[in-house]
Amino acid sequence: MAAVAEGAGGPSALPAGAPPKVLVVGHTYMVRMNQRKLEAVWRGGLAEPALLAPARFGPNEWGRVFEFEPPAFPMPAFAAPVFFGRRVGGYFYSWHRLRRAIRAVRPDLLHVEAEPYSLVALQCALAARLCGLPLSFFTWENVDRRLSPARRLSRRFVLRSARLAVAGNEAAAGLLAGYGYRGASVVLPQLGIEAADFPPRAAEPDGEALRVGFVGRLIPEKGVDLLLRAAARLARDAATARSLRLVICGGGSDEARLRALAAELGIAGRVEWLPAVPHEGVAEVLAGLHLLVLPSRSSPTWQEQFGHVLIEAMAVGVPVVGARSGAIPEVIGRDDCLFAEEDDAALAALLARARDEPAWREELARRGAERVKKLYTHDRVAEALARAWRACLHQGRPVALEPAAARMAGERGSGG
Structure with missing residues (x-):
């Protein structure tokens, strides 16, 4: 069990019961297929998502270039050019574009889906501190790779700035603890499936x-x-x-x-x-x-x-x-x-x-x-993610989060 603690973003003024406005920053949601998770969040009234994503993105390791696809549902979306877009962990937005999205949305939470050592995660952590916003992030990384000193400093700053970490697997959550992260965490896949x-x-x-x-x-x-x-x-x-x-x-x-x-x-x-x-x-x-x-x-x-x-x-x-x-x-x-x-x-x-x-x-x-x-449709993933967002914005006493990993472990069996 992980408890929500106050982060560097400052206390949230979210009224009890109100769906939080969340600005999601992530290249994953450039394509409509992946935007379906955010649509499930919106459709269920769980939160009011908005999106900032690259207008065009094609890292060398992907072997192709993607163009931003406007959402098929009424979600505020901002497609912006990025600098150094040939590397997944090396790109970032202009400060003007990021600040304009924050001012337009006026979010209760800034959520970046990028590894904490990436430049865009560092940029969002800086923006969250400057704007007095709580920060959450998503990570897949389940191997303790050797990073440059600059990358390690970036990760340290993001982890100290974040109020919530969403880990894509149990090992990723364990690594965060080893890196000194002390905020709330929940284990959830980045994307489910559309049934x-x-x-x-x-x-x-x-x-x-x-x-x-x-x-x-x-x-x-x-x-x-x-x-x-x-x-x-x-x-x-x-x-x-x-x-x-x-x-x-x-x-x-x-x-x-x-x-x-x-x-x-x-x-x-x-x-x-x-x-x-x-x-x-x-x-x-x-x-x-x-x-x-x-x-x-x-x-x-x-x-x-x-x-x-x-x-x-x-x-x-x-x-x-x-x-x-x-x-x-x-x-x-x-x-x-x-x-x-x-x-x-x-x-x-x-x-x-x-x-x-x-x-x-x-x-x-x-x-x-x-x-x-039970666990892996977009609706289920969206529900669990929005619950974690709301918990990390909750005022007053800490709110306990039950990681998805705990539920998974409870259902695991040897079979017949």
């Missing part, structure tokens, strides 16, 4: 073969080679080989190596390679699977921070299994469909169980769909 985009499928796909899939970027960290090796283990039995098909959907720097590995392992004919699909096509790909696998592996600078495709599959009614990498265990919420990183034998055993026990697959699908409805 209408991932409707429950009517039934599993037809056919004798178990269709096991991966959907995502084909890069070494995602561990698709481990899935190929696990499939090859099962394929050594001729009967098993006929009952297993892999569906690999995505693109990336590792694709050529993975195709070569599939041929080397003798399973190239059992792998279907699909190109990356747009958001609106993901549900159709997932609905054609009996099982989704997320075999991510950790590195010194990265761990799986959430694994959004997991909740997309769970919503559709597809069972999921995953590596014990980063946040995957807390997202899945049960132990009997997890395997140790790099353990292709353990993954092969889970694939065999999924093939041989349709009742287990059915239970995983049912429990997964229930979990998404």
